[in-house]
Amino acid sequence: MPAHYLSFRIVLLFVLMGAVASAVWWIAQPEVLDKIFQFLKL
Amino acid sequence: MPAVIGAVFAIALYGAGCYYAFIYVLGPAWPFVTVGASGIGILLVIVVLTGVLLGFEGSAAPTVTPSDLRKRLPSVRSNFERDSAWPSYLFAQSRADLGAALGRTVRALVLMWAWMTEFVRDKPAVLVLWPVLLLPLLGAIAMTAGATVGCIAVYGLLGIVLTLAWLGWLLVVGVLRGVDLGIRVLRGAKATCHHSGCNYRNRLPAYRCGCGQTHRDIRAGRLGAFVRRCECGALLPTTVLQAAAGLVAACQKCDRPLRAGAAVLTDVLVPVFGPASAGKTRLVRAGMVALVRQLTAAGGSLHPVGPESEDTLGDATTMVESGAQTAKTEADRPPAGITLLLTVARCKALLHLFDAAGEFFSSREQNSELPFLDDAQGLVFVLDPFSVPAVADDLTGALRSRLEAAQPARMHPERSYLVTAQSLRDQGLKLKSKPLAVAVVKADLLLGLPPAAGLHREAASREVEIWLRDKGLDNLLDGAARDFGLVRYFLVSSLNAATDADGWASPISPAQPLLWLLGRSGVSVAPDKLVAAS
Numbered sequence: 001m002p003a004h005y006l007s008f009r010i011v012l013l014f015v016l017m018g019a020v021a022s023a024v025w026w027i028a029q030p031e032v033l034d035k036i037f038q039f040l041k042l
Numbered sequence: 043m044p045a046v047i048g049a050v051f052a053i054a055l056y057g058a059g060c061y062y063a064f065i066y067v068l069g070p071a072w073p074f075v076t077v078g079a080s081g082i083g084i085l086l087v088i089v090v091l092t093g094v095l096l097g098f099e100g101s102a103a104p105t106v107t108p109s110d111l112r113k114r115l116p117s118v119r120s121n122f123e124r125d126s127a128w129p130s131y132l133f134a135q136s137r138a139d140l141g142a143a144l145g146r147t148v149r150a151l152v153l154m155w156a157w158m159t160e161f162v163r164d165k166p167a168v169l170v171l172w173p174v175l176l177l178p179l180l181g182a183i184a185m186t187a188g189a190t191v192g193c194i195a196v197y198g199l200l201g202i203v204l205t206l207a208w209l210g211w212l213l214v215v216g217v218l219r220g221v222d223l224g225i226r227v228l229r230g231a232k233a234t235c236h237h238s239g240c241n242y243r244n245r246l247p248a249y250r251c252g253c254g255q256t257h258r259d260i261r262a263g264r265l266g267a268f269v270r271r272c273e274c275g276a277l278l279p280t281t282v283l284q285a286a287a288g289l290v291a292a293c294q295k296c297d298r299p300l301r302a303g304a305a306v307l308t309d310v311l312v313p314v315f316g317p318a319s320a321g322k323t324r325l326v327r328a329g330m331v332a333l334v335r336q337l338t339a340a341g342g343s344l345h346p347v348g349p350e351s352e353d354t355l356g357d358a359t360t361m362v363e364s365g366a367q368t369a370k371t372e373a374d375r376p377p378a379g380i381t382l383l384l385t386v387a388r389c390k391a392l393l394h395l396f397d398a399a400g401e402f403f404s405s406r407e408q409n410s411e412l413p414f415l416d417d418a419q420g421l422v423f424v425l426d427p428f429s430v431p432a433v434a435d436d437l438t439g440a441l442r443s444r445l446e447a448a449q450p451a452r453m454h455p456e457r458s459y460l461v462t463a464q465s466l467r468d469q470g471l472k473l474k475s476k477p478l479a480v481a482v483v484k485a486d487l488l489l490g491l492p493p494a495a496g497l498h499r500e501a502a503s504r505e506v507e508i509w510l511r512d513k514g515l516d517n518l519l520d521g522a523a524r525d526f527g528l529v530r531y532f533l534v535s536s537l538n539a540a541t542d543a544d545g546w547a548s549p550i551s552p553a554q555p556l557l558w559l560l561g562r563s564g565v566s567v568a569p570d571k572l573v574a575a576s
Contacts (some may be wrong), residue, residue, distance in 0.1 A: 001097070001105055002128045002271050002275070004128070004130070004131055004266075004271065005105070005128075005131050005135050007133070007389075008131035008132070009095045009097075009131075009139065011098070011203075012095055012136075012139075012200055012203065013096070014094050015091065015199065015203050016088065016091060016092065016095070016196065016198065016199075016200070019195075019196065019199055020088060036077065036182065039073050039077065040074060040077065041070070041073060041075045
């Protein structure tokens with residue numbers, strides 16, 4: 001596999017990981033967690 | 043009766059079971075199942091995509107190789123197929139990767155649904171527990187929904203990233219192509235095939251990789267913006283200016299190698315035409331030697347490019363210095379170009395001189411075998427004054443020997459000119475945009491003879507023109523003025539280089555028509571210009 005394929009894939013992975021990290025961070029916000037707990041009736 | 047009571051009891055018990063399952067299992071569990079399964083759906087999308095991007099065993103997308111290009115990329119508007127090189131990730135592999143990841147995610151969901159359906163079909167008895175079965179059904183629905191949302195979010199995000207990268211690529215490619223072409227157009231650079239019978243000329247030559255693979259269109263594009271990777275793995279530049287520095291250029295038509303500097307240096311193509319025995323070869327060869335001296339005097343240089351040109355210049359120098367006769371040019375095939383690398387001040391140019399045998403200018407059919415006439419910056423028409431009847435008729439008696447010594451061209455110059463000009467017009471060439479240098483050769487034999495009254499060594503273009511009109515060549519001169527944008531007349535002696543002790547070309551030097559055409563092409567070798575440039 002040529003190096004430029006790998007470079008682009010790494011960039012896409014970084015974007016993906018960044019998006020996941022952002023989503024986790026957003027979910028970890030107290031107000032979001034409260035809503036989830038309310039939904040789970042906890 | 044007891045059976046009926048038993049049945050009623052069983053139904054009531056089943057109903058109660060269902061009720062309690064709803065209340066104590068389904069009720070509290072469904073939010074957890076919904077949230078958990080949605081999360082698993084989203085996670086499935088991320089894990090599958092990560093696996094594909096990392097190229098994990100069994101999950102990697104098929105690699106798009108140069109051999110897949112013709113199926114994966116749109117065809118090019120060219121006579122050739124797309125070059126065999128690794129494509130940019132944006133145009134082939136990205137789609138393969140994202141497509142494979144998406145396909146695997148969908149397949150996983152389909153498999154899950156298929157397994158559930160099969161399970162119920164194989165064991166229909168489990169439907170009795172339908173309130174409990176609602177949980178996995180809810181989980182599957184939530185997982186599918188989660189995966190769908192995940193796909194939309196993740197692939198949408200990556201789509202935006204790839205679109206931005208594509209826009210950046212478009213900008214880079216546009217700038218690179220524009221700068222590359224702009225510099226070369228300003229320089230007047232073209233790739234001229236010097237090989238006999240081809241002479242194809244364009245701005246974009248093919249380039250050969252070290253592995254032997256020919257790249258027909260090296261420019262930035264889907265195969266790479268800043269560099270492209272050849273099928274063999276070698277990195278190649280994506281501008282002609284860079285490619286010319288390290289790769290061998292090849293003709294797009296005949297595939298043979300071009301001269302070094304093709305398509306990046308100012309390219310001046312000057313064909314010399316005229317009837318057989320008019321003195322074309324002598325003019326070209328003595329003109330080359332005179333140009334070498336003129337450029338050396340000017341602090342520049344003129345070097346032959348390629349072994350054939352080296353041999354020709356070597357022969358020309360020997361011929362001029364020894365005063366030997368010029369051999370008849372072979373008429374069995376079109377000529378190969380003589381290429382000279384001209385360096386003056388800060389300008390470098392390739393000068394291609396084409397000297398075809400006079401027989402090629404005797405008919406339109408033979409003219410068509412000379413493709414170099416089509417795209418020349420200017421032309422030199424060699425006019426043998428001894429082939430003009432008004433001159434030849436005056437050389438009688440004792441002067442007859444001078445006429446025989448001149449070995450005059452057998453064809454009337456007017457006919458030779460008209461045949462060639464008509465042929466060029468028929469090909470739709472815009473002659474009006476080209477200059478024509480009419481070289482009245484054999485001045486060393488002509489000057490001093492009675493028919494040359496009115497001519498002298500420093501005769502200006504107007505004086506030569508008036509003399510030619512006086513000799514009855516009005517048709518030729520009027521035709522030339524009508525056909526070409528600019529016509530200039532030179533009185534030339536090709537017996538030797540006709541340069542002074544410092545190497546500057548004299549007014550009757552065979553270099554003069556070439557110097558004028560070079561100047562018209564933006565390559566000025568005139569002494570005053572050189573002083574200004576330096």
